[in-house]
Amino acid sequence: MMDKKRIHEEGLLEKYLLDELSENDRIFVEKAIADDVDLKQQFIQLEADFEKMAFENAIVPDPRVKTMLQKRLEEPKKLIYYRTPLMIAAGLALLFMLTTFLMYNRWQESQERLNLLQTQTNSLQERLVVLEENYQTTNERLQLINAPSTVPFLLKGQVLDQDARAVAYVNHQNKLVVVNPKGLPQLPEDQTYQMWGDVDGEMISMGLLPTDKDLVMLKYIDKAESLNITIEPAGGNDHPTVEKLVSYVTM
Amino acid sequence: MSKLPTDNDLMTRLANGDKQALYIIYDRYAPALYGVILRMCRNRVQAEDLLQESFVKIWQNAHRYDRTKGRFYTWAYRIAKNIGLNALRKPMPLIQNEDLSVHSNKEDATTIDYTGLNGALKKLEPHHQKAIELVYFRGYTHREAHEEMDVPLGTFKSYVRQALKLLRESYGTELMITWSILQILA
Numbered sequence: 001m002m003d004k005k006r007i008h009e010e011g012l013l014e015k016y017l018l019d020e021l022s023e024n025d026r027i028f029v030e031k032a033i034a035d036d037v038d039l040k041q042q043f044i045q046l047e048a049d050f051e052k053m054a055f056e057n058a059i060v061p062d063p064r065v066k067t068m069l070q071k072r073l074e075e076p077k078k079l080i081y082y083r084t085p086l087m088i089a090a091g092l093a094l095l096f097m098l099t100t101f102l103m104y105n106r107w108q109e110s111q112e113r114l115n116l117l118q119t120q121t122n123s124l125q126e127r128l129v130v131l132e133e134n135y136q137t138t139n140e141r142l143q144l145i146n147a148p149s150t151v152p153f154l155l156k157g158q159v160l161d162q163d164a165r166a167v168a169y170v171n172h173q174n175k176l177v178v179v180n181p182k183g184l185p186q187l188p189e190d191q192t193y194q195m196w197g198d199v200d201g202e203m204i205s206m207g208l209l210p211t212d213k214d215l216v217m218l219k220y221i222d223k224a225e226s227l228n229i230t231i232e233p234a235g236g237n238d239h240p241t242v243e244k245l246v247s248y249v250t251m
Numbered sequence: 252m253s254k255l256p257t258d259n260d261l262m263t264r265l266a267n268g269d270k271q272a273l274y275i276i277y278d279r280y281a282p283a284l285y286g287v288i289l290r291m292c293r294n295r296v297q298a299e300d301l302l303q304e305s306f307v308k309i310w311q312n313a314h315r316y317d318r319t320k321g322r323f324y325t326w327a328y329r330i331a332k333n334i335g336l337n338a339l340r341k342p343m344p345l346i347q348n349e350d351l352s353v354h355s356n357k358e359d360a361t362t363i364d365y366t367g368l369n370g371a372l373k374k375l376e377p378h379h380q381k382a383i384e385l386v387y388f389r390g391y392t393h394r395e396a397h398e399e400m401d402v403p404l405g406t407f408k409s410y411v412r413q414a415l416k417l418l419r420e421s422y423g424t425e426l427m428i429t430w431s432i433l434q435i436l437a
Contacts, residue, residue: 011393011408014415017321019329020392030320043321049418050387051283051324056370057388058282059289065299066277069306073270 003032004039013043017050141178141215149173155229155247161185164246166209168195168227175220181209184246187231196228196240197221203228203240226250258323265313273310280324281306284331290388291335301338305331336390371421379414382407 007013007029015021016029033040144150150171157164165183170176184193193209195218207218209229230237231244256264256275264272284305289298308330316326368388372380378400385396397407 011411014386014411015393017325018386019332034319045419046415047322047325049415049422050328051322052422053370053372053383053387053418054283054286054324054328056372057286057290057368059286060282061285061299061302065303066274066281069277069303070270070274072303072307073273073310 003028004036007032007039013039013046017043017046138215141217144171144174144176144178145169147171147174151251153227153249153251155227155249157247158245161246166229166247168249170220170227170251175222177206177218177220179209179216179218180214181211181216182214184209184211184229186211190234191231192234192236193229193246194232194236194240196230197224198226198228199224205236205238205240208236224251259318262313262316262318262323265310266316270310273306273313276309276323277306280327283324284327287328287388288331288335290384291332291390292339297338301331301334304334308334332390339390371418371425374421375414375417378410379417382410383414383418386411 012021012025012029013033016026016033021029033043145152150169153168153170155164155166155168156162164185167180167183169178169180179195181193187193193211195206195209196203197206198204199221200223204221204224205219206221206227207216209216209218226248228240228248229246230240230242231246232241256272258276258279261272261276265276281302285298285302288301288305289295292298292301305327309327312330316323320326368380368384372383375383381400382396385391385399386393391399393404393407393411397404400407400410402410
C-alpha cells in the first residue's frame with residue numbers, strides 16, 4: 001500500500017513511461033506493476049492514453065526517410081546521412097587526407113634529394129681535401145726542383161740496363177732528396193729498386209723507388225759521396241746487392 | 252481478407268531479422284514518433300535524420316523489447332526521445348559551436364511551425380497543454396519543466412495529473428460514443 005501511495009504521489013508511473021526514473025526507481029516501479037493488478041491496469045491505461053495522444057499529434061515524415069532507412073539497412077556498411085553537415089565534414093576530411101598524403105610524398109622526395117645532395121657534397125669535399133693535399137705535395141716538390149740551391153743528378157743505366165734512367169734532385173740547404181724514377185724499367189712483383197747513399201764507403205739506404213710514381217721523396221743522407229740504385233727483393237734490403245747495381249752518380 | 256499483424260507478431264519477426272516487419276512498423280508508428288522528435292528538435296532536416304536513427308536502433312535492439320513491460324510504442328517512444336535528447340546535447344557540427352544546454356535556445360529562427368497540438372490535448376487548458384507538451388513532446392524532465400513554467404514542482408505534478416485525468420475522460424467519452432454507435436448499428 002505504501003508503495004502504491006508513493007507511486008501515485010510522486011507520479012512515478014508517468015515518469016516511468018517517460019523514462020525519467022533512476023535505475024533503482026525503475027526496478028521498483030516495474031516490480032510494483034508486476035505485483036499489483038490495479039497498478040498494472042493503470043499503467044496500461046496511461047500507455048494507451050499517451051499513445052492515442054501521440055497519434056493525434058502525429059506528423060507524416062517525408063517518404064524519402066523510409067527510402068533512406070531501407071537503403072541503410074540493405075547496405076549496413078554504408079552510413080547514409082543526407083543533407084547533413086556530416087557529408088561536408090566527410091568531404092573535407094577526405095580532401096585533407098589527400099592533401100596531406102600528397103604533401104607527405106613531396107616532403108619525402110625532397111628529403112631524399114636533400115640526402116643525395118648531402119652525400120654528393122661530402123664526397124666532393126673529401127675529393128677536394130685529397131686534391132689539395134696532392135697539389136700541396138706537388139707544389140712543394142716543384143718548388144724543391146726549381147729552387148736555385150737544388151742540384152739535379154741524372155742516373156744512367158750503366159751495368160744491367162743501359163737504357164735505364166732516373167733523375168735525383170738534391171737540395172743540401174734544405175736537406176731534401178726527390179727522385180723521378182719513371183725512366184727505370186718495370187721489375188717483377190718480387191723485386192724493387194732501392195737507392196743508397198755512399199758515406200765513407202758505407203752504403204746507407206735512402207728508400208725504395210716504386211716506378212709507378214712521378215716523384216719519390218727519399219731520405220737525405222748527409223755527406224753522401226754518391227747515389228746508387230740497386231735491384232732488391234720486394235720490401236727493400238738492409239744491405240745493397242752490389243751485383244745488381246743499376247746506376248750510380250758521384251755527387 | 253488477411254488479418255493485420257499485431258505489434259507483438261511484428262516484434263517477434265523483427266527479433267528474427269525480418270526487415271519487412273520493420274517497414275510495417277515504420278508505416279504504423281513513424282508519424283507518431285516523428286511528431287515527438289520534430290517538436291523536440293524543431294528542425295525538419297535534423298528530425299528526419301533522428302527518425303531514421305530511431306528506427307535503426309529499434310532494428311538493432313528488437314531482441315531487447317520485453318512485451319510484459321509495456322506496449323511497443325512506449326518502448327519506441329523512449330528510444331526516439333533519448334536519441335533526440337542526445338542530439339540536442341551535441342552542437343550541430345560545422346554549423347554552430349556555441350554551448351547549447353538541452354533545453355536552451357530551442358526556438359530556431361528558421362523553424363517552421365509544425366508543432367501545434369491537436370486532438371484531445373488541444374481542448375485542455377493552456378497550462379495543462381503546456382505541461383504535457385513539455386514532458387511528452389519536448390523531452391523535459393519534470394524538474395526542468397516546472398522551472399520552464401515557473402511553477403513549484405508539486406504544482407507542476409498536479410498539472411500533469413489533472414491533464415492526464417482530463418485526457419482519460421475525453422478518450423473514455425469518445426470510447427463510449429463509439430461503443431454506443433456500434434451497438435445501434437448492431
